[in-house]
Amino acid sequence: MTERPAPARLELLVRHDDESFEVREVGSSLAFVQSRPRRGLDGSFEVSEFASRVAGEQGFVLKNAATERFLVLSEPEKFLWEHMDGNTSLQELATAYVLRYGEFDFDIIPNLIRKLQRAQLLTLEPKSRLRQALARNRRQRAAKTVETMLMGLERIKIASRTVQPFFQRLHRWGGFVVFTRAAAVSCLALGVLGGVAAVALLRELDDIFSGFGGHALLGVLVVKLLFFGSVALHQVVHGLACVHYGRRAREFGFAFLHGFVPTFYVDVTDIFMASRRARVVTAVSGTLVHLVLGAVWFLIAAQAPVGSFTQAFAAASGIIQWQALAISLYPFCFIEVDGYHVFVDLLGVPTLKHDALSYAAALLGGRARLRWGRLEGLWLAYVALSTLSIAAFLAFNVWLVVRAIA
């Protein structure tokens, strides 16, 4: 184990009015506790509240209005943040903390300061484990080639940060209809009709896919390509929802996620500052695009002649749209998709995936003991369900492709 070095010390000579002087040793830890952190001026940040239904605690989202970065703060962290006025030293902060909570966690202040300084919690370009592994093996030509290729793809990013006026106009010129009760009822009705059609089609699945003739693989690829367009629509609806609730869509664009997953994206992180209802609607509304499109495709397939190319194409498109709907809404897949955001928002545990993976890794590495608290139970359930779900998803897709080709 590497020993932590002792705090660094500076030897300073301080002169007095007469000829004399004194030498003072100032440790970095002393300087740290005497520093007086100052938070941004009023108006340069916003604070929004949420409640965790698992841990039974209050939480807060802090937004830096200048950098548009967000931080999740616990109630004690918010207490400390409010005292960071430039006049209160960290030592005094610690005292205030003890008086308020009757105990003191030595790590909370440095951790909070690191969080506040970092202010990079929400980034759209996380570095994946794959990229870390490639970087470690850069000496190998194959790894180097893949890494260079991924870096090249990652640089391909078509985005605009001035999309707010576009979304505002779109909302004004009819986009608001999407968020009416009538639209919700229509969507639901279409979903039911599509479901009925899908069940009917299931009975004739083999005949339906025979419509691709000898070009099943090509057909599936075209279906996938067309589906890609609906991902853009999915993101547009997210942006519309954000604007509908009076918040700002910060960016819209196309990029290669992790360097190899082509995707459209919209940055609606500003919705964190709105109500929970607004956040849930924003997350769910985008996925409903797949519900509607899937239902329409299934209805088309149901009306098309049995064994025709149109029926096969429509059925495959319907399946892929509803599969996207399921993936988007399903929170247990290690991916922070819409359903995950709704799930963690409803529970009030915004860092669920991170905490669950850290806990599982610590358990597997022997660095943590198995505990049976509510949070630990949630973490273990999340990891177990996500692992099973991914295995099931992969198995289903293999089955689907095999059926289509056969």
Next chain:
Amino acid sequence: MPAPADLLTFLRDVRLFTRFREPDLIALAESLRERHLRKNQVLFREGDPGDELFIVRHGSVLVSKAIKGRVEQVLDRVRPADFFGEMSLLDGSPRSATVQAEADATLLALNRSGLQRLTDTNPHAAAAFFSAMVNVFIERLRRSTHQVAEATRWGLEATGLDVESR
């Protein structure tokens, strides 16, 4: 007047003169000038002119560099048989730091003419002197590098700045 025996004994412990022969030390001792400092007395300040190297014989002195207002950073604490001021001796540049006595101190001063005399009359001793000087320079350079790193660490720790995650 011949150099006292205790002075010669002391000079043998000074790193600059360890390879000097007895006659070399005696000749050198004649070039040295003794100075006394009271506690807290300033010998010279940063920016002062100077051309002398000082060897601490008794007591200790502090070498400091101005930081802000009345505050200076202590760069070194020079104790008996160690020396300071060599940079101005060699290049005649103004003093790069302030030196003051931490306790009553006795110093031995070697000025540029004394060094010149040594170089002219005793090349062997001069070579030994400069060779030792280079070794001390290297040692001090290493120490300075370490001090810079420590000062950086101090700054990072004092501000709680999280650089690793940036």
